[in-house]
Amino acid sequence: xxxxxxxxxxxxxxxxxxxxxxxxxxxxxxxxxxxxxxxxxxxxxxxxxxxxxxxxxxxxxxxxxxxxxxxxxxxxxxxxxxxxxxxxxxxxxxxxxxxxxxxxxxxxxxx
Amino acid sequence: xxxxxxxxxxxxxxxxxxxxxxxxxxxxxxxxxxxxxxxxxxxxxxxxxxxxxxxxxxxxxxxxxxxxxxxxxxxxxxxxxxxxxxxxxxxxxxxxxxxxxxxxxxxxxxxxxx
Numbered sequence: 001x002x003x004x005x006x007x008x009x010x011x012x013x014x015x016x017x018x019x020x021x022x023x024x025x026x027x028x029x030x031x032x033x034x035x036x037x038x039x040x041x042x043x044x045x046x047x048x049x050x051x052x053x054x055x056x057x058x059x060x061x062x063x064x065x066x067x068x069x070x071x072x073x074x075x076x077x078x079x080x081x082x083x084x085x086x087x088x089x090x091x092x093x094x095x096x097x098x099x100x101x102x103x104x105x106x107x108x109x110x111x
Numbered sequence: 112x113x114x115x116x117x118x119x120x121x122x123x124x125x126x127x128x129x130x131x132x133x134x135x136x137x138x139x140x141x142x143x144x145x146x147x148x149x150x151x152x153x154x155x156x157x158x159x160x161x162x163x164x165x166x167x168x169x170x171x172x173x174x175x176x177x178x179x180x181x182x183x184x185x186x187x188x189x190x191x192x193x194x195x196x197x198x199x200x201x202x203x204x205x206x207x208x209x210x211x212x213x214x215x216x217x218x219x220x221x222x223x224x225x
Binding site: 002004006009036041042043044045046089091098099100101102103104 | 115144146150151152153154155156159169170201203213214215216217218219
């Protein structure tokens, strides 16, 4: 059973609008969460992370929100740009343990 | 340029024919790992290495071997590949073993086992 789930395999958004990518997890011991972005024919690249002691972390156009009680995190991209079109993976870990990745969401930002 | 390199990038092989996918990083990272990416399943860790001569199983180690004789190299070995090992493979490294350290990924190796 997958401990980290991204229930939307794809998302289409108009340029300039907000993109919201969601991720749910089941393991209450997870205490660190990351988002990676992946373009075709390339490896994933780190985007943004959040520790469980926070509920929000912001980096430019990217903001990650963590709702521990709901075991839910989301990535907001505002404003969305065509170059943001990629597959986004959320990942989670317990201290000292390996990352567990979600299945990915393909974001398409239309010009 | 700081990077993780993998070779080959694409490989088609037949069941049972031993193969090795190489991984090398030039960032003096201690931690290296291998993942496979399958549709809907995201990235699943195969093996990881905290440092030279230290390796450990990840989520899906069956059918794979690794070695870490030098800090920079972490080859993935399939002794007897089977069709269910057809996948996209990524090598990754990070400075230290803590998962809060950003992992740098290689470009991927697409393997097809017939």
